[in-house]
Amino acid sequence: MQKEITLSDLKQMMADLVMSQKENARQFQETKEMFKETDLKFKETDLKFEKSSEKLDKMFEKSRKELDKRFAETAKNINKVMGKFDSQWGKLMESLVEGDLVKLFKERGIEVHDTSTRIDGNYKGQNYEFDIIAHNGNEVIVVEIKTTLKVKDVKRFVDKLTKIKTWMPRLKGNRIYGTIAYLKADEQSKDYALNQKLFVIRATGDSASIVNDMDFEPRYF
Numbered sequence: 001m002q003k004e005i006t007l008s009d010l011k012q013m014m015a016d017l018v019m020s021q022k023e024n025a026r027q028f029q030e031t032k033e034m035f036k037e038t039d040l041k042f043k044e045t046d047l048k049f050e051k052s053s054e055k056l057d058k059m060f061e062k063s064r065k066e067l068d069k070r071f072a073e074t075a076k077n078i079n080k081v082m083g084k085f086d087s088q089w090g091k092l093m094e095s096l097v098e099g100d101l102v103k104l105f106k107e108r109g110i111e112v113h114d115t116s117t118r119i120d121g122n123y124k125g126q127n128y129e130f131d132i133i134a135h136n137g138n139e140v141i142v143v144e145i146k147t148t149l150k151v152k153d154v155k156r157f158v159d160k161l162t163k164i165k166t167w168m169p170r171l172k173g174n175r176i177y178g179t180i181a182y183l184k185a186d187e188q189s190k191d192y193a194l195n196q197k198l199f200v201i202r203a204t205g206d207s208a209s210i211v212n213d214m215d216f217e218p219r220y221f
Contacts, residue, residue: 002183009126013106014021014069018094019093021147034135060185068125093147093181093183093203094117094131094145095199096203096206096207096208097132097143097145097203098115098132100207100208100209101143101208102115102134104201104210105134105141107210108139108199108214109150110136110139110177111136112135112136112139112140113136114134115132115134116132116133116134117131117132118131121167122189123166123167126167128164130142131143131145131181132145137174138173138174138175139176139177140174140176141177141179142161142176142179143179143180143181143201144160144178144179144181145158145181145182146182147182147184148183148184148186149180149184149189149190150186151188151189151192153189154180154189154192154193154196157178157198158178158196158198160203161221164176165221173183176221177197177198177199177218177219177220177221178221179198179201180198180200180201181198181200181201181202181203181208182200182201182203183202183203185202190211194203196219197217197218198219199212199216200212
């Protein structure tokens with residue numbers, strides 16, 4: 001037989017329910033406080049991470065700048081060494097080509113005999129320089145020497161040849177032939193020089209030779 005619920009029982013149940021709700025509220029508040037504390041810790045962690053990240057970024061930036069500086073210094077030193085290397089090769093090639101120049105062009109029917117090196121000057125504020133000039137009174141061979149020949153070198157040389165009689169008026173009555181001498185050629189520069197109707201000399205270990213065909217007809221300036 002089911003027990004009849006009395007007023008006293010209802011009061012007790014209400015009291016228990018209120019107590020249970022208070023306990024739940026307390027636990028909820030504790031949980032809320034825990035979340036607040038956890039959220040604060042996350043924020044602190046984020047702040048520390050942000051500061052650490054900024055610190056790392058500054059360190060990396062400082063290291064990168066230092067490396068860039070060192071790379072720039074290394075590149076500068078390499079260029080300086082290569083410049084000295086090219087300069088020494090240039091002097092050796094100049095001596096080699098000058099020594100064979102008269103013989104090489106005599107074989108081509110151009111009887112030059114006098115040679116001069118490092119001819120430079122200034123015309124109305126414009127500096128000019130030619131590596132080797134050989135002549136016979138009527139014909140002049142002008143030689144540009146490059147350890148590594150590039151197309152831009154040929155273009156500059158042709159431009160210099162078009163101005164040579166302005167820069168050096170004493171050559172106005174002469175027929176001037178342009179000659180490029182090189183140790184190594186890049187960028188199809190040899191073919192470009194040939195197409196410009198220049199004599200092309202290739203220097204090897206201990207000699208130099210003209211690479212143009214024997215029936216080659218040179219351009220003169």
